[in-house]
Amino acid sequence: MPSRIHRCAPALTLALLLGACVGGPPKPRVAAEPAPKLRVGARDQVGPRLTNYGEAVLPPSGVITVWSDDLTSAEAGAPQAKGKVPSLADELAKATGLKVVDHSAPGQTAAEGLAALAAADAGNLVVICYGYGDAARKTADFRASIDGLIRLAHTRGAPVIVLTEPLPIVPALPAVVPGEKAPKVNPVDAQRRTVSIQVKALQDIVRAAGPVDGAAVVDADPVLSPPAPSPKAQPPRILTDREKEPTSPLARARLAHAIAGHIELAR
Secondary structure (H helix, E strand, C coil), X not given: CCCHHHHHHHHHHHHHHHCCCCCCCCCCCCCCCCCCCCEEECHHHCCCCCCCCCCEEECCCCXXXXXXXXXXXXXXXXXXXXXXXXXXXHHHHHHHCCEEEECCCCCCCHHHHHXXXXXXXXXXXXXXXXXXXXXXXXXXXXXXXXXXXXXXXXXXXXXXXXXXXXXXXXXXXXXXXXXXXXXXXXXXXXXHHHHHHHHHHHHHHHHHHXXXXXXXXXXXXXXXXXXXXXXXCCCXXXXXXXXXXXXXXXXXXXXXXXXXXXXXXXX
């Protein structure tokens, strides 16, 4: 088992990487988006199986457990704001009104999350979100670990929602003028580009594993950069590059709302 220092070193690098300032100076604070109202499900649907609409039905006093890495950690958001940054679990508690137990840890891999879940209470719903920790440590067992997390939660009687980790915002490459020396690439931007490629490959694994294993999938990138709505729909506010960053409080709130959209409360 790697030491805590060994686990945290990649996490600290990613925290600085994901918290790097993009899109100019900080934007003024905006009003929080209204939390979704949870739909009502039938009591006989409570359990590990999703409904036909891909939703998890929980008892009114249900407990959600979150298993993740840098994305949910308040530590990872430290470069962006003073004081404690709300974690994804904090935002999910506000969005659902339910108790949320946060088992996330900076730099954690999906395999480490699986080992932790094996020794803990899964609650009534398991939310899984891994990618940055595995990308930083170049793990080879990501798909097997995601499969194991979902199946273990199901054996505990808990449905599962998996969230793909959003890609870091990567600035465009500087233009190359024919006949002139190629411009230098900012090392941080180059590292962000490498992380983006690695995380995208893990996103594809999560998108494929979720439906096969019977879990609901929330795809982070469309949530943070939604496509244009139909003419009659109320368009969501477009986030700035800074607000789309995985460590941004507004991004975490929007992701929490998307997860809450897959939850029903049994009456």
